[in-house]
Amino acid sequence: MGKTGEVSRVEASAAWSDWQPLAAHPALSAEVLAEILDGGQAFRWHHETDGVWLGIWSDCIARLRLDSAGHVEWCAPAPLVGRVAAALPTYFNTDADHAALVGSLPWRSDAHLVRCLDEFPGLRILQQPFGETLLGFLCSATKQIAQIKQMLAFLAARHGAPLLPETSFLTFPSSRFHRLPTWLELAAIPESDLRACQLGFRALYIHQTAQFLAAQPRWLEETKPLPYLAAKARLLELPGVGDKIADCVLLFGAGKLEAFPVDTWILQALANRYGLTGWKPAQLAQFGRAHFGPLAGLAQQYLFACERRAAKAPLSRNS
DNA sequence: GCACAGGTAGATT
DNA sequence: AATCTACCTGTG
Numbered sequence: 001m002g003k004t005g006e007v008s009r010v011e012a013s014a015a016w017s018d019w020q021p022l023a024a025h026p027a028l029s030a031e032v033l034a035e036i037l038d039g040g041q042a043f044r045w046h047h048e049t050d051g052v053w054l055g056i057w058s059d060c061i062a063r064l065r066l067d068s069a070g071h072v073e074w075c076a077p078a079p080l081v082g083r084v085a086a087a088l089p090t091y092f093n094t095d096a097d098h099a100a101l102v103g104s105l106p107w108r109s110d111a112h113l114v115r116c117l118d119e120f121p122g123l124r125i126l127q128q129p130f131g132e133t134l135l136g137f138l139c140s141a142t143k144q145i146a147q148i149k150q151m152l153a154f155l156a157a158r159h160g161a162p163l164l165p166e167t168s169f170l171t172f173p174s175s176r177f178h179r180l181p182t183w184l185e186l187a188a189i190p191e192s193d194l195r196a197c198q199l200g201f202r203a204l205y206i207h208q209t210a211q212f213l214a215a216q217p218r219w220l221e222e223t224k225p226l227p228y229l230a231a232k233a234r235l236l237e238l239p240g241v242g243d244k245i246a247d248c249v250l251l252f253g254a255g256k257l258e259a260f261p262v263d264t265w266i267l268q269a270l271a272n273r274y275g276l277t278g279w280k281p282a283q284l285a286q287f288g289r290a291h292f293g294p295l296a297g298l299a300q301q302y303l304f305a306c307e308r309r310a311a312k313a314p315l316s317r318n319s
Numbered sequence: 320g321c322a323c324a325g326g327t328a329g330a331t332t
Numbered sequence: 333a334a335t336c337t338a339c340c341t342g343t344g
Contacts (some may be wrong), residue, residue: 040325133334141326148325200340242327253332263325280334281326305326 016063017081020074023094027070028123034307037064041126042250043136044156044180056156057091057130059179061163062083092129093255094282095151100256105299106117106292112273113292116302119309125301126252130224131213132180133253134235138206139199148200154197156180159189178246205240212238228256243281251297260288260296269307 014310014312016211028036030051035046045055053064060082062076072092077194089095107114139151162176181189187210213219223234228250235246247261260266262281270276270284292299 137325141339142324143326143341144324144343150342195340198341200342201327201338202340204339240327244326248325261325265325267325308325 012139015077017075017078019075020066021067022064022072022074023089023093025072025094025096028066028072028122029070030066032120032122033064033066033072033118035123036126038145039305039308040145041301042128043139043145043152046149056163056177056179057132058087059063059163060091061177062088078163079164090127093124094104096124098122098124101295101298104293105295110291112297113302115305116299119140120302123300123302123305124191125255125257127255128253130219130249130253131183132210134220134238134241134249135183135206136181136187137203137248137252138209138240140245140248141202142238151198151202152180154196158197159185159193183210183213183220184217186210202240208239215277224254231256232259243285247285247297251300257295257297258289260285260292260300262288263304265304266300268311269303272307273303 033053034047037055038047042055042057044057045053048054048063051065055064057060057165060076060083061080062074064072064074067073074084074088094121102117105113105117107117135155136152139148143151150163156178159181163177163180165167186194186206189207189210191203191207194206197203201205219234224232225231230256231250232246235241235249236243241249243261244261247259250256251259251261262284267281267284267287270279270287274287276287288300289296290291
């Protein structure tokens with residue numbers, strides 16, 4: 001035991017790599033970083049303390065924080081540094097010219113959009129693993145972000161492979177350091193075990209989707225690169241995937257910026273700010289793609305963030 | 320106790 | 333085609 005303690009102490013000092021800068025991109029505020037990581041795109045980022053976020057995706061674990069100038073810095077458990085260094089730019093989409101993307105939104109003719117862009121400068125769309133994004137949003141139906149995160153935490157802890165060797169247990173004692181189960185692994189889990197992860201009626205959808213994907217192992221990777229409409233048509237074949245979830249998976253897990261998910265927040269935003277009261281989700285989606293153009297999904301994320309903030313901190317009613 | 324959550328699918332008009 | 337409901341379950 002004493003020996004193990006010494007080993008863990010040594011590992012603890014070398015456990016996390018040094019902080020290093022992520023590729024250059026517009027500076028972010030703490031609020032915008034929180035909105036990117038914990039605003040409903042991704043469900044496996046947790047605020048640790050003091051502006052440090054811990055996240056897991058695919059077989060990567062990383063911590064993120066902002067330096068004094070608002071640029072993102074990252075570190076990773078020492079054994080995973082190379083892997084995270086290779087994956088993080090894609091995940092955070094650092095190659096995209098974010099300013100140019102935002103600049104090509106129709107802000108000139110949309111005063112509300114300008115307000116949203118000003119309130120969350122630098123807000124961006126992540127590029128998450130396709131399959132994991134599908135799993136996350138299959139959990140999302142009528143659930144709040146905190147509960148979706150809890151479901152995925154259960155799934156990872158109980159059914160996902162550990163990401164660090166056993167000897168790291170004392171250094172990294174948290175059950176958080178498991179990846180999510182793959183779809184092949186999910187296919188082998190009885191529905192009752194999924195329900196035990198607090199999935200509720202979503203358990204059946206995930207179980208059936210897992211059977212489907214296990215029977216066609218290349219289905220997901222064949223779907224991801226298809227054009228938006230073709231990929232969406234395929235996703236809609238999956239049990240439990242409707243318009244909204246399909247658009248979320250394509251936007252947050254396949255970089256299809258023309259996807260325009262219409263959830264209750266966007267419903268509110270378009271009703272309150274654009275006067276589209278009483279419109280149905282399919283009509284609103286059509287409006288969104290027509291009004292905001294080929295980057296409608298990016299605009300959607302700004303509208304979403306603004307509407308949530310407005311609801312969270314209601315101020316005196318103004319037009 | 321009960322309405323409500325970042326929906327979908329199947330039944331009923 | 334459009335509208336109504338059941339589906340799980342933690343939270344307020």
